[in-house]
Amino acid sequence: MSSVIESHHDDHHHGPAKGLMRWLLTTNHKDIGTLYLWFSFAMFLIGGAMAMVIRAELFQPGMQIVQPEFYNQMLTLHGLIMVFGAVMPAFVGLANWLIPMMVGAPDMALPRLNNLSFWLLPFAFGILLSSLFMEGGAPNFGWTFYAPLSTTYAPPSVTFFIFSVHIMGASSIMGSINVIVTIMNMRAPGMDLMKMPLFVWSWLITAYLLIAVMPVLAGAVTMMLMDIHFGTSFFNAAGGGDPVLFQHIFWFFGHPEVYIMILPAFGIISHIIETFARKQLFGYESMVWAMLSIAILSFVVWAHHMFTVGMPLAAELFFMWATMLIAVPTGVKVFNWVATMFKGSISFETPMLFAIAFVVLFTIGGFSGLMLSIVPADFQYHDTYFVVAHFHYVLVPGSIFSIMAAVYYWIPKWTGNMYDERMGRLHFWLSFVGVNVTFFPQHWIGLAGMPRRYPDYALQFADWNMVSTAGAFLFGASQILFLFIVLKTVLGGKKATPQVWEGARGLEWSVESPAPYHTFSTPPKVN
Amino acid sequence: MNKSAKRTLKYLSLAVFGMFFFSFALVPLYDVFCEVTGLNGKISQSEEGVSYESNTGRDLTIQFVSHNAEQMPWIFRPSEKIMKVKTGKYSNATFFVKNNTDKPMTARAVPSVAPSNANEYLKKLECFCFEEQFLAPGEEALLPVRFIFDSNIPESINNVALSYTIFDITNYNDMEMAHHDGR
Numbered sequence: 028m029s030s031v032i033e034s035h036h037d038d039h040h041h042g043p044a045k046g047l048m049r050w051l052l053t054t055n056h057k058d059i060g061t062l063y064l065w066f067s068f069a070m071f072l073i074g075g076a077m078a079m080v081i082r083a084e085l086f087q088p089g090m091q092i093v094q095p096e097f098y099n100q101m102l103t104l105h106g107l108i109m110v111f112g113a114v115m116p117a118f119v120g121l122a123n124w125l126i127p128m129m130v131g132a133p134d135m136a137l138p139r140l141n142n143l144s145f146w147l148l149p150f151a152f153g154i155l156l157s158s159l160f161m162e163g164g165a166p167n168f169g170w171t172f173y174a175p176l177s178t179t180y181a182p183p184s185v186t187f188f189i190f191s192v193h194i195m196g197a198s199s200i201m202g203s204i205n206v207i208v209t210i211m212n213m214r215a216p217g218m219d220l221m222k223m224p225l226f227v228w229s230w231l232i233t234a235y236l237l238i239a240v241m242p243v244l245a246g247a248v249t250m251m252l253m254d255i256h257f258g259t260s261f262f263n264a265a266g267g268g269d270p271v272l273f274q275h276i277f278w279f280f281g282h283p284e285v286y287i288m289i290l291p292a293f294g295i296i297s298h299i300i301e302t303f304a305r306k307q308l309f310g311y312e313s314m315v316w317a318m319l320s321i322a323i324l325s326f327v328v329w330a331h332h333m334f335t336v337g338m339p340l341a342a343e344l345f346f347m348w349a350t351m352l353i354a355v356p357t358g359v360k361v362f363n364w365v366a367t368m369f370k371g372s373i374s375f376e377t378p379m380l381f382a383i384a385f386v387v388l389f390t391i392g393g394f395s396g397l398m399l400s401i402v403p404a405d406f407q408y409h410d411t412y413f414v415v416a417h418f419h420y421v422l423v424p425g426s427i428f429s430i431m432a433a434v435y436y437w438i439p440k441w442t443g444n445m446y447d448e449r450m451g452r453l454h455f456w457l458s459f460v461g462v463n464v465t466f467f468p469q470h471w472i473g474l475a476g477m478p479r480r481y482p483d484y485a486l487q488f489a490d491w492n493m494v495s496t497a498g499a500f501l502f503g504a505s506q507i508l509f510l511f512i513v514l515k516t517v518l519g520g521k522k523a524t525p526q527v528w529e530g531a532r533g534l535e536w537s538v539e540s541p542a543p544y545h546t547f548s549t550p551p552k553v554n
Numbered sequence: 555m556n557k558s559a560k561r562t563l564k565y566l567s568l569a570v571f572g573m574f575f576f577s578f579a580l581v582p583l584y585d586v587f588c589e590v591t592g593l594n595g596k597i598s599q600s601e602e603g604v605s606y607e608s609n610t611g612r613d614l615t616i617q618f619v620s621h622n623a624e625q626m627p628w629i630f631r632p633s634e635k636i637m638k639v640k641t642g643k644y645s646n647a648t649f650f651v652k653n654n655t656d657k658p659m660t661a662r663a664v665p666s667v668a669p670s671n672a673n674e675y676l677k678k679l680e681c682f683c684f685e686e687q688f689l690a691p692g693e694e695a696l697l698p699v700r701f702i703f704d705s706n707i708p709e710s711i712n713n714v715a716l717s718y719t720i721f722d723i724t725n726y727n728d729m730e731m732a733h734h735d736g737r
C-alpha cells in the first residue's frame with residue numbers, strides 16, 4: 028500500500044503523507060479502509076482470546092479455570108467485541124476500500140467524516156475493554172444486556188459500557204451516511220442503480236438498516252442510563268416500567284442488526300462465485316429484490332427472540348410466519364449461487380473455497396433458524412446451546428468466512444502481491460474443520476437441553492463439550508496462520524496483474540495492482 | 555460536495571434523529587398497544603358507567619398470589635388464597651400487609667393476570683394497586699380489591715390467577731415517577 032502513482036491532477040495530493048500522521052489525519056478511502064480492517068482484525072483476536080477462555084472453562088464440567096463472575100464478563104465482552112468490533116468494522120473497511128472503486132468515484136463523499144468515524148472506534152473499544160479493570164468488573168449481563176440485569180443489578184462499569192455503545196453507534200451512523208451519500212451521488216456516469224455491483228447494493232441496503240436501527244440502540248442505552256442515574260423507570264416495574272419493553276426495543280434493533288452482519292456478505296459471495304465459476308451471476312435482479320425484501324422483513328420479526336416472554340397467541344403466530352417468510356428470499360439467494368456454479372468452469376482458489384463453504388454452512392444456519400422460528404419448538408430450544416449453534420453457524424462460517432474470502436479475493440488489489448495459495452488453502456481447511464467441530468456438536472447438546480450462558484453444566488453434556496473446545500482451539504490457532512498469511516502478502520509475494528483473477532468483473536479490476544492512492548479522479552465510462 | 559449530495563446528507567441526518575425519537579415513542583406506544591389489546595396481563599380498570607353485572611354467570615376459581623420484589627421486607631399475603639366466584643357478580647378480597655421495619659415506607663403493588671387472555675374480562679372497581687401504600691413502622695393494614703368478571707369470559711377459562719408484586723418505592727418518592735403512574 029506504499030506505492031505512489033502520480034495523479035494527473037495538480038490539485039491533488041500526490042501520495043500518502045509519511046509516518047504516523049498519515050494514519051491519524053488521512054481522509055483517503057483506501058487508508059481508512061485499511062485502518063478499519065486492521066482494527067477489526069485486532070478485535071477479532073481479542074474477542075477470540077475471550078472465546079478461548081470461555082471454551083477452556085467449558086472443556087470439562089465443574090469450575091476449573093475462571094470464576095463464574097469472570098466467565099460472565101468474558102461472555103459479554105466476547106459477544107460485544109465480535110459483533111461491534113470485528114464483524115461490523117470489517118464490513119465498513121471493505122466498503123471503504125471497494126465502494127468508491129466499484130462505482131468509479133475518486134473517494135468517499137465525506138472524507139473527513141470518514142476519518143472521524145474510524146477514529147471513534149479505538150476510543151469506544153478502549154473504554155469497553157478498560158471496564159475489565161474497574162471495580163466490580165466489566166459488563167456481565169450478556170451482549171443482549173437485558174434490563175434489569177443491566178440496570179438494577181449491573182456493575183458500576185455499566186455507565187462506561189453505555190458510553191462506549193453510544194460512541195460505536197455514532198461511528199456506524201456516520202459510516203453509513205457516508206456510504207449512502209457516496210452511492211447515491213458519486214457513481215460514474217452510466218452506472219444506473221440496477222447496474223451496480225452487488226456488493227455496492229448490499230451495502231446500500233445495509234447502510235439504510237444501520238441508519239434506521241442504530242439510533243434505536245442509542246435510545247435503549249439512553250433509557251438505561253436514565254433508569255440507573257436519573258431515577259426514571261423505563262424498565263423498572265416498581266416505578267411503572269416494564270423489563271419486557273427493554274427486550275422489544277433491543278430486538279427491534281437486534282434483528283435488523285443480524286442482517287446488517289450478513290447482507291454485505293451476500294454481496295461479497297456473489298462476486299466471488301461469479302468470478303471463480305467464470306459465469307455471469309445467475310439472477311442479478313432477483314438478488315437485489317431478495318436483499319431488499321430481507322431488509323424490509325427484518326423489521327417485523329424481532330419478537331422471534333422473545334417467544335417465551337408470554338406473548339399472546341396472535342403475536343406468536345404473526346412473528347412465526349413473518350420469520351419463516353424471510354427464508355424465502357434467503358432461499359432465492361442460495362438458489363442463485365448454486366445456479367451460478369452449475370455448469371461453470373470452477374476453480375478452487377482460497378476465496379472460492381471460503382465462498383462455497385459459506386453457501387453450505389450458512390444454509391445450515393438458516394435451517395436451524397427455521398427450526399427456531401417454530402413457536403412450540405422454540406419453547407424447547409430457547410436459551411439452549413441450539414441457539415448458540417444457530418447464530419454461530421450464520422455468523423462464523425457466514426459473516427466471518429465472507430470477510431476472509433473478501434480479504435483473499437481483493438488483497439492482490441490492495442497490496443499488489445498474490446497471497447500464498449498453498450497457505451491460504453491450509454488456512455481454509457483448518458478453519459473449516461475447526462468451525463464445524465466447534466459448533467456442530469452444540470446443536471446436539473442444545474437439543475439435549477444444555478442451557479446457554481452458564482460456566483458449568485451437567486455431566487451428560489461433557490463429551491461433546493470437550494469436542495467443541497478442541498474444535499475452538501483449532502479454529503483459534505488457524506487464525507494466527509491467517510494473520511501470518513496477510514502479513515506475508517503485505518510485505519511481498521508474486522506480483523499481481525491488474526486483472527488478478529481471470530473471471531473477475533468490475534471497475535476495481537481495471538486499475539493497477541496495487542490500486543493507486545487516487546483512483547478514478549476522472550470518472551470512468553460505464554456501458 | 556454537490557447539491558444533491560447535500561440533500562441526501564440532510565434527509566439521512568433527519569432520519570437518524572427521527573429514529574432516535576422513535577425509540578422513545580416506542581415506550582408510550584408499547585403501553586397503548588398493551589392496553590388496547592389487553593396484552594402483558596395488564597389489569598384493565600373498569601370503565602365508568604359500564605355495568606358488567608348479570609344473572610347468567612357461571613362459576614370460576616380465582617387464585618391470589620403475592621410476591622415481594624427483591625429487598626422488600628414487608629409481610630404481604632392474600633387473606634384467602636382461593637375464592638370461588640360467579641361471573642357477573644361483584645366480589646371482594648383483601649390482602650394483608652405489614653411494615654415490619656422501623657422506618658416509614660412507601661410501596662406499590664403491580665398486578666398481573668394469568669392466563670393473559672383472562673385479563674380483559676377481569677374488571678376492578680377498587681384496588682390497592684391503583685395507589686401507593688404508605689405504612690408507618692410496624693403498621694399493618696388490610697388492602698381491598700373489588701372486582702367482577704365479565705360474563706363474556708371464554709368458556710375455556712375456569713381458573714384465573716391474580717398476582718401482585720409489591721415494590722419498595724420509598725426512595726422513588728422524591729423523584730419524578732415513571733413515564734406513567736400505575737396501571
Ligand code: HEM
Pocket residue numbers: 171285286288289331332350351353354357392393394395396397399400401405408409410414417418421422425426
Ligand atoms: C432463515 C433465516 C433465519 C431465521 C429463520 C432465524 C431465526 C432465529 C430465531 C427464531 C432466533 C431466536 C432463537 C431463540 O432465542 O430462541 C434466532 C436467534 C439468533 N439469530 Fe437467527 N435466524 C435466521 C438467520 C440469521 C442470520 C442471517 C443471523 C446473523 C448473521 C442470525 C443471527 C442470530 C443471532 C445472533 C441470534 C441469537 C441472539 C441471542 O439471543 O443472543 N440469524 N434466529
Ligand SMILES: [Cu+2]
Pocket residue numbers: 281282285328329331332
Ligand atoms: Cu432475529
